[in-house]
Every structure is written in C-alpha cells, then in structure tokens.
Amino acid sequence: MIIELNEENFDQEIKSGLKLIEFYTTWCGYCMKQRIELQEFENSDIRIGIVDGDESPNLINKYKISGYPTFILFKNGEKVLKFSGFHTKNELLNQVMKYI
Numbered sequence: 122m123i124i125e126l127n128e129e130n131f132d133q134e135i136k137s138g139l140k141l142i143e144f145y146t147t148w149c150g151y152c153m154k155q156r157i158e159l160q161e162f163e164n165s166d167i168r169i170g171i172v173d174g175d176e177s178p179n180l181i182n183k184y185k186i187s188g189y190p191t192f193i194l195f196k197n198g199e200k201v202l203k204f205s206g207f208h209t210k211n212e213l214l215n216q217v218m219k220y221i
Contacts, residue, residue, distance in 0.1 A: 122163065122165070122166075122168055122169065123159055123160070123162065123170075124168065124169070124171070125173075126142065126170040126172045126177075127172065127173075127176060127177050127180075128179050128180055131170075131172065131177070131180055132198075134170055135170070135195040135198050136197070137197055137198070138168065139167075139168070139195070139196050139217065139220055139221065140169070140170055140194070140195045141167065141193075141194050141195075141216075141217055142169070142170040142171070142172060142194075142195065143155065143159065143170070143190050143192050144172045144174050144180070144181065144184070144186045144189060144190065144191045144192075144193070145171060145172070145174065146173065146174045146189050147175065148175075149190065151189065151190060151206070151207045152189050152190045155190045155207055155208070158207075158208065158209055158210045159213075161210040162210070162213075167214075167217060174186060174189060184200070184203075190205065190206070190207065191204070191205045192205070194216065194217065194220060202216060202219075204216065
C-alpha cells in the first residue's frame with residue numbers, strides 16, 4: 122500500500138509498525154523510475170509512504186534529505202535505516218525484511 126504523506130499526516134503514519142518512506146520530487150527522473158518499482162507493492166502488506174520534497178520542506182530539513190530519491194525506514198516511529206538512489210523492488214524488499 123502506498124500512501125501520500127505530508128507535514129500534517131507524517132508523524133501519525135510512522136508512529137506504529139514498519140514503514141518505508143520515499144522522499145521524492147516531481148522533477149527527478151530517478152524518482153519517476155522509482156515510482157514504477159513502488160507500484161509493485163500496491164497490493165502487498167508492506168506500507169510505503171511517499172513525501173514530495175517540494176511540498177514538505179520541513180520534513181526534508183528534519184531528516185536531512187540531500188538527494189532524491191531517498192528512503193527512510195521507520196519502526197514504531199524511530200528511524201532505523203536511511204539510503205538513497207534508485208532501487209529495484211527486490212532491493213527494497215531486502216532492506217525491509219532485515220527489520221521484520
């Protein structure tokens with residue numbers, strides 16, 4: 122399941138469970154390719170949030186996002202992993218599985 126997050130709903134969404142969050146922008150070519158990979162998770166139990174960096178600058182500053190796409194994996198509201206760049210579905214799944 123993919124959920125659009127912003128500064129208003131971000132904290133509520135990450136506070137429980139395991140959530141993979143992608144920080145992206147609409148002008149980033151790698152982000153557009155990444156979206157195709159993320160759509161593979163649409164019918165899965167893995168919760169993915171996406172944050173438009175241009176629309177949520179406070180989150181970009183808070184989590185020190187310096188490039189796109191950047192992923193942060195949260196477990197019960199705590200950041201457990203941060204990584205950047207384009208990743209295939211399997212690469213993303215491997216990262217998430219380490220924390221289940």
